[in-house]
Amino acid sequence: MDSPTSLADGPLPTSGGRAEASCAGLSEAEAARRRARYGANELRRGGSGILALVAAALANPLVAILIAAAATSGVLGDVLGAMIIAVIVLLSLVLNATLGFRSQRAAERLREEITPMATVCRDGRWQDRPRRELVPGDLIRLSAGDRIPADARLLDARDFHVQQAALTGESLPVEKEPASADARTGPEAKGRVFLGSSVVAGTAVAEVEATGAATAFGEVAARLDERPPLTEFERGLKDFAGLIMRTVVMLVLLVLLVGVVLHRPPLETLLFALALAVGLTPEFMPMITTVTLARGAVRMARRRVIVRHLAAIEDFGSMTVLLSDKTGTLTRGDTAVDGTWDASGRSSARTSQLAVLNAAFETGTRSPLDAAILRDCAASSEGWSKLDEIPLDFERRRMSVVVQRGGERWLIAKGAPESVLPACSQCESGDDMVPFDPPRRAECQRTYEAMGERGLRVLAIAWRPVETQARYTASDEAGMALAGFVSFVDPLMPGVAKAVHALASDGIPLKVLTGDNPRVARYTCEQAGLDPGRVVTGEELRGMSETALGLLAARTQVFALVTPEQKYRIVMALKARGEVVGFLGDGVNDAPSLHAADVGISVAHAADIARDSADILLREGNLEVLHAGVLEGRRAFANVMKYLFMGTSSNFGNMFSMVVGALVLPFLPMLPAQILLNNFLYDLAQTTIPSDNVDAAQLRGPQRWSVPLIRRFMVGIGPVSSLYDLLTFYVLIHWLHATAETFHTGWFIESLATQTLVVFVIRTHGNPLRSRPAVPLVASVVAVVAVGLALPWTPLAGVFGFVPLPPAFFAFLVIAACSYLLLVQVLKRRFMQVARPRRVKPRP
Incomplete structure (x- = not known):
């Protein structure tokens, strides 16, 4: 808790409250002895180590598909196929867990720079000390906006109300007062306050009774480590995983049915079907996503932005409207x-x-x-x-x-x-x-x-x-x-007018919600380059329906004399209209709105409850830093989507071609081990996508998940890939009179080259010749294509069933690859049209 005035570390003021008038608190020596006995006032929650990250990755539906395929292949005797799948899964898990752990530790180090404080009486003086130094017997002073730092018994209280929903589920604050005769020890006790709750009104002095794991909240945390609600980004990943699983199941059943109808060997058909399932699954997606978001978090940290969880980066980039208080954002706050x-x-x-x-x-x-x-x-x-x-x-x-x-x-x-x-x-x-x-x-x-x-x-x-x-x-x-x-x-923040204009240009209008009067609000907004239009006051909102409020909020730039409850209503009304709402606030009265917004944003010096309610913390409370963070969120999201568009369209096209080939060819179009190797090399080429450059056009507007858009792209571009695969079938069979081994080798190379090189087309919404890819992406794609071309002439050729190809095939390959990339470029714009953002459900 921040010191209110110069009295914070001075002698105790005289007060009508008996505790403040007479207490001397613990001495530093006695506090040190108790800390050695009880330990630091910290909660060590589970689920933060590298094993927890691995467990979370294993729960991913896409990873589950791969593990099931590997196990089945091993049982059926396809050791090579099982090993390839295992390598894919292991590499994905290791990279995902390692990068996740590193970003988690980095975030924790950044958060440690903002040490939670408590006002405690030591040696007869009130002073602000880190919360972790509290011990049983300490006297603490509490006021509106503070988080309760430990379980404590009230000695003195004035109009003291706390919000303890984290412990009891109560939606409304409850009043607390000294009650020496109250023998109850749980949250229902009138005279006790508990870690995990927060002060919403009044003042109090209390004596600490329990700290750390010995608190009521510590016991809850030890029994149950609840996962936070899904973010917009996580909901999108979940929906996408569902799409892939449905497609995989349908594809496997179709291949098995074809095998039965054509009387193909059951074991060979099953292994082929499993290989197809693996080939359709973007198994590196967890790793690609984590790497991309982690890079975004590192860049944001350099800009003095703390990300409390990686998925919040994408939510930051998805904002369509930003609501903000006036003081500390438009103005300096150094009154x-x-x-x-x-x-x-x-x-x-x-x-x-x-x-x-x-x-x-x-x-x-x-x-x-x-x-x-x-x-x-x-x-x-x-x-x-x-x-x-x-x-x-x-x-x-x-x-x-x-x-x-x-x-x-x-x-x-x-x-x-x-x-x-x-x-x-x-x-x-x-x-x-x-x-x-x-x-x-x-x-x-x-x-x-x-x-x-x-x-x-x-x-x-x-x-x-x-x-x-x-x-x-x-x-x-x-x-x-x-x-x-x-x-x-309160002078304006430097560069605020430029930042307001930049946010508006990038599709994020700023709306100001302030408790100040309309004249101050109007003057400040005009000085900041924001056209206030008609300033709406809180009095006008009383009795207004949610629908009417949503319409009003959509066309109003400045609200003045608004209460915390009215700020919350404005947030919810805009969300109901399909907006992705960001809320920037730093006071106790902002906490409900921070929690309700899609993206809660606060600053390092904010009230405890405001910081704890936020998803993003700004070390500098200015809009320029916030705008830079938004662009990082959009950049991270754009690179994740590149991988999804690549993986779904190319994989779907190749897998569809294999099903057709299984119907018309007297042999399998590609061996199971070759399918897995093809998929492994292809995914390896995509691991550098997180480092890729992003077009300026993709940063100019909010980026949103759209599974229907991914599905349209998959079924629109995928058949183009299949068309070229069937052309390759024709050339290999009727022009080159290929044997089964030659056919397998030729299609392996054509498939790998086209689906890997197409990243240079799909990575940009515009002309690929005018969009410069990152050097690591170019290097990885070229290296993988070179490996694919060289494999038939290496010692591994016999292991995978490859044979050298005639020069005429490579002439065809150059023509086919160039025309394929050109056709994809022509069709791409139709399928990459940005759909209107879907409505976002309010977070619980």
């Missing part, structure tokens, strides 16, 4: 006090004094406005002490402290002018107190609106004397006197 004013807009030391008293004794939600007040205002809180605090909540939009000095007791409130002015009945005018009548109220409104039109953020300051009482609540914030306003300046 400074512009001035302190009375109700009429004149400079006021009185307003400065009250603002400092409020900020100095606030222990609730951390705010950069409080830090700016304490840093920039000359007033002092010396001689005053704190009696009580009424914490901020995001509906009331104000907070108050009760302070005293001698016989004076004041309630001092601050908040948005729209929320403070209605609670005032008087107004200060010089040394006098005057009624806050409509004319004066209108004058005050003009004063703060004029500040907003200059892009200044404004807080209203009000106060009233109060009597002594046990507790003060929001109902005491009535009949107050308006003292004046504090205005703040």
Whole structure:
């Protein structure tokens, strides 16, 4: 938890809460002894080692097909075929697990740079320390936006509400308060808070009772290590695997049926069918996907973007709209006090004094406005002490402290002018107190609106004397006197206008959702080069249906004075319209929207709950870094899709040709071992696709999964490959009068050359002569084609049944390969039309 003010590592403030007033906490020496006894406050969850990654890869349906084929081949005596399949599976698993493990460790190292903190009392002083240093017996201070760092017993609490859905499944926050008589120890206990929950409102002091694996959440984690919900990318992979499995089953059954009808040897037919199944399966896909996403993660890390899981990279590139707060994204977030004013807009030391008293004794939600007040205002809180605090909540939009000095007791409130002015009945005018009548109220409104039109953020300051009482609540914030306003300046982020334009050019419109007033929002957006149009306020959204909200959100650029619940509704309304929604936020009020968005994006200095809810973390809170990350996501997705288009179209075409050949030829068109070798060499050539260049045109718009598009490409381009295979059959049989061995060799070489070289056509949506492939891809493709051409003249020829071919065949091969690539280029545009993105289901 970030330190709220300079008081974070100072002496304990005087408070109405008994725990804060009297505790001294543990000493550093005693904390060290307890840490040696109980261990660090960390959860070591399962499923993060290399064995877990291997297990996850084995669960892939595509890998399962290959393992079943290898086992069957071995049982039936085809040792060579079983060995080839085993090598394919082993290489894929090793690469997938190794790269996954490396990227996982890299991500963990990056996350360690953002150490979760807790405010703990040590040696009588509140100080921010890493959460892992907490021990049983520590006193911790909690406020809105904090993650509960350990299981603890409440000693003091004010309007304290926590969200503990991770433990109980409750959708609504629950109120907690000290309850020494409550013997319950589970999440239902009124006087206890637990690791895995978060603070949504109020403040509290608690004593740590359990840390690490000894916590209630640790016990849950030890029993059940739940997998997170599928991402858009993972859902696409699952759908694709289903398509391949259905095609494989149908193909194997068809070949077996043909073998029975033509009275072919059963064992030979079964082995041939299994080889076809393997040939149709893109067995290197897990590895290709992992390598591609891992490379993207490394490039994003260089741009100071932390990816919490690899699949989030593709989701990042799929965004169609970005929702963002104003502060810390369009503006720097390093707020400074512009001035302190009375109700009429004149400079006021009185307003400065009250603002400092409020900020100095606030222990609730951390705010950069409080830090700016304490840093920039000359007033002092010396001689005053704190009696009580009424914490901020995001509906009331104000907070108050009760302070005293001698016989004076004041309630001092601050908040948005729209929320403070209605609670005032008087107004200060010089040394006098005057009624806050409509004319004066209108004058005050003009004063703060004029500040907003200059892009200044404004807080209203009000106060009233109060009597002594046990507790003060929001109902005491009535009949107050308006003292004046504090205005703040928050300069624009460097390069924000350029980044906003770049995002829009690449198909991601930016929509601003802010709690600030419409005038500040409009001014800031205009300065950032964003046309705000009509600014919609939160009040206009009340009672609006979800359908109407979706229509409004689609055409509105800026929402002002919106609550956290309204931000969440806007996210869900846009998702219901088929948008892939990214949400950028850093506060506790942003957490629900971060979780609901397709891509939750936060920053390193965000509130704990916001960071934990996000999929992507930006070490620098600016839109230029975010835009660069989006392009990396699109680049990774484009390279994965190259492999899928290649594998499905070429493999489907070749397998279809083999089925036809089995029907018309007196022998098998290719031996099972040759099919597996052909497929292995082909996939080996594709392993460099993750390093390939991506056309600028493919980076200009969101990239989405579309299994129907893959299916159309497969059945559209695949038959073109089959057409050339049948032409090769004709040339080998009727022109070269080939024997079975010559036929096998000739078709092996033609098949390998055409399906491997076609990557240079399929890798780009445009003209392949104008799109430069990466050097590693060129090298791997050329090397594999060269190996295929040379095999008949090597010692391995006898092992695989190859024989040398006459020169006339190679003349035909050159003509066939060139015309095939030309025909694919002509047909490619029709099948690569980008379909409209399908609707994305909200994440659970």
